[in-house]
Amino acid sequence: MVKLPQSETKKLLAIHGWSGVLLGLLLYAVICTGVAAVFEDEIKDWSSALPTRAAAEFPAGLDAAMRRVAAETDPHFLHDLSIWPAGGGRLNLLFHTHETDAKGRPVERGVEYELDGNTMQTVARREGRLDDLGSARRSSALADFLVELHVRLHLPNPYGLFLTGVLGLVMMIAAVTGFLIHRHLIKELFTLRRRRDRLLTARDAHVVAGTWNLPFAFILAFTGSFFSFASAFALPAMAMVAFGGDRDRMFETLIGRTVAEDSRAAAPADLDAVLRDVRQRAGEEPTFISIEHYGRVDAAITLFMEPKRGELTPISYVYSGASGAFLQDKPLLGLQPSFGGQLYALIGPLHFGNFAGPLSKAVWFALGFAGAYVTLTGLLLWTQRRAGQPAWRRMGIVVHWVGYGLPLALLACPYGYFIAVASGADAITAQAIAFLGVAALTFAAVLLLRRHDAIQRAALLASGAAMLGMPLLRLVCGGLGWSSALRAGIVVVPAVDLALLSAALICLLLAARSIRSARALPVREVRAAGWAPGA
Amino acid sequence: MSGVTLLAIACSAAVLLLIGRRDPKRLRAAGRCDLAPYSAAQRRGLAAAALLPGLLLALAGQSAGVVIWLGASVALGWLLTQMLAAGVAGRGKVRR
Incomplete structure (x- = not known):
């Protein structure tokens, strides 16, 4: 495609390989968890479904529940209110206020109520800093673990976000250099040679997957990097430079204020009536509700909606929080549509793939899976080519460990979670122990098995078994049965179970095929095949 | 929208x-002699x-459909x- 002098191609190949190999394992972890996090909402619903489900995610009766929990809350926190579906049929209502800590840094503290969306009864109450509240949610702990690993690798702010932002840049560099060094991009789009030379076969597998996935690798890397850097660096820097450190004023300028400031007290508007009105106007369901200046004359209710059918970008509707009158529909940035606002609104849907329900999520899952495959095959190729050198052989061990051990360790998390929930133990700690325990076991298995094909087979077998047992474990640990779930209209529970069983079947079939082909090879070829650390 | 997108x-x-x-x-790399390559x-x-x-x-203004179609097409590609490399699709004689 792009004809470059040989020396330039060599330099780009070095950049492509080294950028990948230095941070590739972390990038692989971010991509793997991102693949699972596409179904974050479904994982929450599946792992902690309440036995009954309201007809809507923001059901009638929310207004009364909001007033009830507001009356139970310290008035200090009744500044802003966020309401969102917490998974499993729950609703989270978070009253919060903006403060500064002892060092003068901005912090948000609040009180969060977890309600049963069907009965509107409070099932959990948490109080503290918003950063800490997030890590204390038991019902959504399984999905939150994946998302935290994807967003900041479980590192504290802002270091985790900064690191994942850099990983996004690395992925972009790898995508661009990969595009430039591959001369026959289109000609070899379907060329996947299966030869005795495993390195050439591995090279084809990496190149073909990378070529097909190229446009979306770039899009996912760019949008992910944008989110990480915006939160960790760009927004704080902008607040410092342009607004003298006043973050509230910055957000007010960026997002726009629809109601003039008036701090007099006023009874909150009927939220149920607002919800009825917005459904009629938008024809879609809200995904998130934010009420600024709760209980004041200048209160504003912003309802963030699903994108309209066939469209990519969501829109929000603003109502007076005092009278309940409709004020305006507005873009995510500013009060009027703008080119910059449109671009900004595109970043979320293009990264999360959540703009058209299960279809777009399934496609994003496949694209993420392809991205993880490209990263792992690239790392394996790089280390296998240098397996003659002891340092690279050791790196090869680590690549095999992370490459095949990470998905297994992630599959172990639900085991820790369900067992802990059933036995009354701390689910968050239990799933972390399961993750680390299986990670340690896989390291031992990699050292023991030594050969690439044997490690791959073992990983397929173990993954298949783990996914096969997961629906059963969920049921044994008190999870919702299929018939109860279907009677209550909770389709996601059997759907995720079936998806797991199908994935398990695929893994086991691939493992069986691999075992058959290994048996067909003469013993000396099996011994010589692939990577053999320490051999 | 989903039906039209799936059809696309x-x-x-x-x-x-x-x-x-x-x-x-x-075809050249696989040594296939039973199929004539396209010009x-x-x-x-x-x-x-x-x-x-x-x-x-x-052209129909289905922006979400276009993005899904593109993503699905590259994943299916x-x-x-x-599948073609594994011989699942398009079986035929292989020249050795």
């Missing part, structure tokens, strides 16, 4: 399968046909390449 994806995937089955480089003009025509459903979605 299916059409593009079918054309990608046609291109892949008779892709000259793939450059034929491949260009089929490539345009593979892109056509996405273009129609774009990769899957078809794997």
Whole structure:
């Protein structure tokens, strides 16, 4: 495609390989968890479904529940209110206020109520800093673990976000250099040679997957990097430079204020009536509700909606929080549509793939899976080519460990979670122990098995078994049965179970095929095949 | 929207399968002598046909459909390449 002098191609190949190999394992972890996090909402619903489900995610009766929990809350926190579906049929209502800590840094503290969306009864109450509240949610702990690993690798702010932002840049560099060094991009789009030379076969597998996935690798890397850097660096820097450190004023300028400031007290508007009105106007369901200046004359209710059918970008509707009158529909940035606002609104849907329900999520899952495959095959190729050198052989061990051990360790998390929930133990700690325990076991298995094909087979077998047992474990640990779930209209529970069983079947079939082909090879070829650390 | 998008994806995937089955480089590398490769003009025509459903979605203002179609087409393109290499699709005589 792009004809470059040989020396330039060599330099780009070095950049492509080294950028990948230095941070590739972390990038692989971010991509793997991102693949699972596409179904974050479904994982929450599946792992902690309440036995009954309201007809809507923001059901009638929310207004009364909001007033009830507001009356139970310290008035200090009744500044802003966020309401969102917490998974499993729950609703989270978070009253919060903006403060500064002892060092003068901005912090948000609040009180969060977890309600049963069907009965509107409070099932959990948490109080503290918003950063800490997030890590204390038991019902959504399984999905939150994946998302935290994807967003900041479980590192504290802002270091985790900064690191994942850099990983996004690395992925972009790898995508661009990969595009430039591959001369026959289109000609070899379907060329996947299966030869005795495993390195050439591995090279084809990496190149073909990378070529097909190229446009979306770039899009996912760019949008992910944008989110990480915006939160960790760009927004704080902008607040410092342009607004003298006043973050509230910055957000007010960026997002726009629809109601003039008036701090007099006023009874909150009927939220149920607002919800009825917005459904009629938008024809879609809200995904998130934010009420600024709760209980004041200048209160504003912003309802963030699903994108309209066939469209990519969501829109929000603003109502007076005092009278309940409709004020305006507005873009995510500013009060009027703008080119910059449109671009900004595109970043979320293009990264999360959540703009058209299960279809777009399934496609994003496949694209993420392809991205993880490209990263792992690239790392394996790089280390296998240098397996003659002891340092690279050791790196090869680590690549095999992370490459095949990470998905297994992630599959172990639900085991820790369900067992802990059933036995009354701390689910968050239990799933972390399961993750680390299986990670340690896989390291031992990699050292023991030594050969690439044997490690791959073992990983397929173990993954298949783990996914096969997961629906059963969920049921044994008190999870919702299929018939109860279907009677209550909770389709996601059997759907995720079936998806797991199908994935398990695929893994086991691939493992069986691999075992058959290994048996067909003469013993000396099996011994010589692939990577053999320490051999 | 989903039905139209799925139809567009299916059409593009079918054309990608046609291109892949008779892709000259793939046939040469696999030593296949039973299938005649497509000429450059034929491949260009089929490539345009593979892109056509996405273009129609774009003209219909289905921005979400276009993005889903593109994502699904590249993912299915990769899957078809794997299947063709494994001999699942388009079996035939192999020249040794």
